[in-house]
Amino acid sequence: MTTVSVHGATKSFGRTRALDSVDLDADPGVTGLLGPNGAGKTTLLRMIATVLVPDQGTVSLLGRDPARPADRTGIRRRLGYLPQDAGFHRGFTVFEFVDYVAILKEMTDRRTRHDEVRRVIALTGLESVSAKRIRALSGGMRRRVGLAQALLGDPDLLVLDEPTVGLDPEQRLRFREMISQAGEGRTVVLSSHQTEDITALCGRIAVIHQGRARFVGTPAELTEQAAGRVWTDTQRSPDALTAWRTGDGVYRNVGDPPAGVELIPPTLEDAYLLLMSEPELEVTR
Numbered sequence: 001m002t003t004v005s006v007h008g009a010t011k012s013f014g015r016t017r018a019l020d021s022v023d024l025d026a027d028p029g030v031t032g033l034l035g036p037n038g039a040g041k042t043t044l045l046r047m048i049a050t051v052l053v054p055d056q057g058t059v060s061l062l063g064r065d066p067a068r069p070a071d072r073t074g075i076r077r078r079l080g081y082l083p084q085d086a087g088f089h090r091g092f093t094v095f096e097f098v099d100y101v102a103i104l105k106e107m108t109d110r111r112t113r114h115d116e117v118r119r120v121i122a123l124t125g126l127e128s129v130s131a132k133r134i135r136a137l138s139g140g141m142r143r144r145v146g147l148a149q150a151l152l153g154d155p156d157l158l159v160l161d162e163p164t165v166g167l168d169p170e171q172r173l174r175f176r177e178m179i180s181q182a183g184e185g186r187t188v189v190l191s192s193h194q195t196e197d198i199t200a201l202c203g204r205i206a207v208i209h210q211g212r213a214r215f216v217g218t219p220a221e222l223t224e225q226a227a228g229r230v231w232t233d234t235q236r237s238p239d240a241l242t243a244w245r246t247g248d249g250v251y252r253n254v255g256d257p258p259a260g261v262e263l264i265p266p267t268l269e270d271a272y273l274l275l276m277s278e279p280e281l282e283v284t285r
């Protein structure tokens with residue numbers, strides 16, 4: 001059984017078509033959504049978190065249909081969600097807030113609930129600030145609180161909207177570690193603008209652009225699409241899509257190379273850029 005199965009999902013807000021016939025499957029491991037601002041990533045994640053239903057198309061989560069109220073409750077019991085704008089109650093302490101979410105998640109027995117709250121606080125490295133008020137935390141620490149509440153009850157499906165946004169490099173690495181651990185044996189679907197995070201974490205990626213899934217496959221498969229299209233030269237090539245002078249003084253160009261230049265291995269970012277520049281190309285593997 002595929003944990004997440006989205007087929008032909010279309011969603012409009014007024015005249016804006018946020019998603020246009022998107023297909024996406026996700027299984028245990030980490031699946032990443034990559035795309036520019038306004039591409040439709042949050043809309044797709046909200047569907048996978050049972051917050052939104054598509055206007056057209058179908059969504060199946062953990063073998064159930066989130067459009068049916070009885071199924072939806074069952075899915076939510078096995079789902080953890082970190083929304084883009086997690087609405088924290090800033091007057092709560094970290095412990096109180098996570099405990100409050102645990103109560104909403106129907107963990108009624110106080111002792112086992114508190115054990116679970118302490119477990120997720122430890123998992124996300126928040127023990128030392130457990131008694132601090134959320135308003136006194138840095139943005140990165142607040143992101144951890146968001147992850148902690150999503151991990152409550154050891155969910156089978158974890159939906160994380162830009163989990164690494166606003167984190168410093170050290171915290172980002174910590175987060176990567178926590179997310180990759182979370183992806184062992186469970187299904188994690190996340191969005192990110194950080195191609196490095198996507199490359200490091202995701203076994204599978206979907207590039208979303210203007211409401212469409214423009215590429216679905218592995219990071220290596222996406223990167224491979226830019227093979228032969230990145231080169232170095234002593235000057236900026238006029239035909240390059242993008243070019244910059246690197247620290248060692250040569251120009252790194254991306255686009256259609258002229259004859260005789262030195263080709264270099266592409267990165268996922270190069271392939272992403274090339275895909276964005278060719279609006280008609282769609283690749284699904």
Ligand SMILES: Nc1ncnc2c1ncn2[C@@H]1O[C@H](COP(=O)(O)OP(=O)(O)OP(=O)(O)O)[C@@H](O)[C@H]1O
Pocket residue numbers: 013014016017018035036037038039040041042043044
């Ligand atoms: N509730 C809403 N009401 C009206 N328009 C919306 C709503 N939610 C999303 N949209 C629009 O749908 C489109 C897709 O938005 P979405 O938030 O899914 O993009 P995104 O890829 O998550 O962007 P970002 O990277 O900036 O978070 C945008 O044009 C956005 O303005």
